[in-house]
Amino acid sequence: MKILLTAKGTEWDSKMDPRFGRTEFFFIYDEETEKIETYDNRAIANEAHGAGPKTAQKMSEFGVEVLITGNGPGGNAGRVLAQANLQIFIGAGEMTVKTAYEAYKQGELKTA
């Protein structure tokens, strides 16, 4: 399973980014290969409109099945993510990437 977390950095100890559309980084963990991949999304700050769908579109390119974030995507981004068949977990905005992943594994996160 490939899991994407919205993060403020690129390490397991980095803070989660509670924002979906304007998240600074994608932290992608592949549970099978145990490999980590990151994507720098900070250019999104230049988008005045449509940050949500744009970020969602980018995410859909990584072939992930699970998204863990804070506040959750809005309606437009939600339409894109539904197209990509992603399972979405929210409420991890105040955690670190590591604790967010553990909370997800324990089944402690809410689905969007």
Place this chain on the structure above:
Amino acid sequence: MKIAIASGKGGTGKTTLATNLASFLAETEKIILVDLDVEEPNSGLFISGENIHEEDKFKMIPEWKKDECILCGNCQKVCNFNAVMKLGEMIMVFPELCHGCYACSELCPTKSLPMKPKKMGELKHFKSGNLVFIESKLIIGEEQAVPLIKQTLNYVDRNFPKRTIEIFDAPPGTSCPVIEATKDADLILLVTEPTPFGLHDLKLAVETMKELKKEMGVIINRFGIGDANVERYCEKNNIPIIAKIPNMRKIAEIYSEGNLLYKKIPEVKTQLEDIIAFISKFQQEVTL
């Protein structure tokens, strides 16, 4: 002549001034009051009249036709607002993000994004004696005020002679909707309150209006609270303070009942007279 009532800060009294000024002027001449705060129009709370016309307002957005589409992604490339997106084998359109610029539609090599009308709001036209009142309201979920403001102003231009005084109740802030609501105005009346918040946003509004090369005057509402920094600022920047509406409990009471102030509060009426004198003088100078 077109007069826009704007503010920078919200809640300073734009609608209070617009409705009272328009009604007072309408006692002696023909006046058109236009509520351009289309996200939350509320001049109508204070104005009653006969509803003589209503119409739906539409914006044009693209609709994807999949049959001829070759998924080249050109539509996505030319959209400045992320309103059209290529997702795998499909093109997704986000109507709320679309600014109706036609770029994706016109530049599509297979004509797979024809423009279709989408309802964005409603315009209502009322009449009461000398006063014509027009308001437009965005429907829930619509994000863009500018196209509706533009169409509302077009309606006014089409239906009324230029010589009448038009008063625009503008939205708060200094962003696109305010620019649209003020750009055709001959005179801008900025309503503020004598507080640090009022001054902060007044400065933003003044800078915006200077950029648009507008003539302006300031009206201080709730005069008596706060401090004298708004007056100092206006003096230093040569912006006339046209009126000072006092801070009175009675004003809040009458306002909260949805009634006009000038009929019951002489202090408000004298301030309106000062504003009307300023407008007349301005009008004479412009026509000279």
